[in-house]
Amino acid sequence: MGRKVLVLNQDYSALSICSVPKAFLLVFLEKAELVAESEQFTLRTVSAEFPMPSVIRLHRYVSLPYKGVMLTRQNIFKRDGHHCQYCGTSDDLTLDHVLPKSRGGKTSWDNLATACKRCNSRKGDYTPEEANMKLRQKPFKPTFLVFLREFSGSIEQSWMPFLSKKEKAFQ
Numbered sequence: 067m068g069r070k071v072l073v074l075n076q077d078y079s080a081l082s083i084c085s086v087p088k089a090f091l092l093v094f095l096e097k098a099e100l101v102a103e104s105e106q107f108t109l110r111t112v113s114a115e116f117p118m119p120s121v122i123r124l125h126r127y128v129s130l131p132y133k134g135v136m137l138t139r140q141n142i143f144k145r146d147g148h149h150c151q152y153c154g155t156s157d158d159l160t161l162d163h164v165l166p167k168s169r170g171g172k173t174s175w176d177n178l179a180t181a182c183k184r185c186n187s188r189k190g191d192y193t194p195e196e197a198n199m200k201l202r203q204k205p206f207k208p209t210f211l212v213f214l215r216e217f218s219g220s221i222e223q224s225w226m227p228f229l230s231k232k233e234k235a236f237q
């Protein structure tokens with residue numbers, strides 16, 4: 067499995083993650099500096115030993131509009147663990163507007179829930195309260211941290227101090 071490196075912007079805010087070879091290249095080209103290295107691993111070549119990067123920081127500030135986690139059908143299913151949020155089945159899934167669209171409900175992270183077709187049609191144009199159907203969890207927008215976990219499979223301890231800022235900003 068490819069290990070991942072946390073890339074910090076020039077102001078030390080978390081920007082993205084990249085592969086170890088990419089991180090080496092950025093440091094080698096003097097576009098970035100090593101901020102933290104992995105304690106468990108070193109890279110060995112015939113003649114030398116290098117610390118394995120864990121966190122690097124770019125020398126120049128990169129201004130990126132934050133795109134966040136994309137609001138897609140698949141990402142909603144993923145957030146909800148591919149289970150209907152009313153009955154728990156994982157068959158025949160679709161998206162439910164918690165507050166129905168016909169009543170002004172938005173197409174947004176906090177108004178969309180995974181629902182099976184059966185529950186979805188049973189709920190119809192009602193709110194969960196009116197239909198007497200209880201949501202298993204309140205829909206929410208995944209945070210940057212959740213996104214990182216999805217993408218890299220794990221979050222390293224050395225990343226934690228740098229993630230808090232971004233986390234707060236995009237709650």
Ligand SMILES: [Zn+2]
Pocket residue numbers: 150151152153154155181182183184185186
């Ligand atoms: Zn259901």
